[in-house]
Amino acid sequence: MEYIVISIFAIIVFLTKIDAFIRLKKETEIEKKVKEYMKLPYTIKLIPEYDGTWFVEIEELPGCMSEGDTPEEALIMIKDAMKGWLESCIERGIEIPLPKYAKEVKNEIQRNLEK
Numbered sequence: 001m002e003y004i005v006i007s008i009f010a011i012i013v014f015l016t017k018i019d020a021f022i023r024l025k026k027e028t029e030i031e032k033k034v035k036e037y038m039k040l041p042y043t044i045k046l047i048p049e050y051d052g053t054w055f056v057e058i059e060e061l062p063g064c065m066s067e068g069d070t071p072e073e074a075l076i077m078i079k080d081a082m083k084g085w086l087e088s089c090i091e092r093g094i095e096i097p098l099p100k101y102a103k104e105v106k107n108e109i110q111r112n113l114e115k
Helices: 002-038 071-092 100-114
Strands: 044-048 054-058 065-068
Touching (some): 002 071, 044 071, 065 071
Antiparallel strands (some): 044 054
């Protein structure tokens, strides 16, 4: 009976470690994708507000926005918001829009190939 209890405990510990490893690997894959998207030239709109703060958004990523007391702070904040926005979409399997510039280049390449 003692061996059975120890064996069940060992199996539970083993399965917990496997689950943690799978989660870590998944997180690493998500982080890699996020880093790649963060390198792309998305359009950042920086808008002064009436109260002296700054509103900032990524034009191509609906709902990805933030604000800051200064333009510099707003730009730092939007990078953090963008990271969270991208992670959420990747985890859910939602398609992430490409930057405007990337779309234009892709369309031009396709037009040239069709000639």
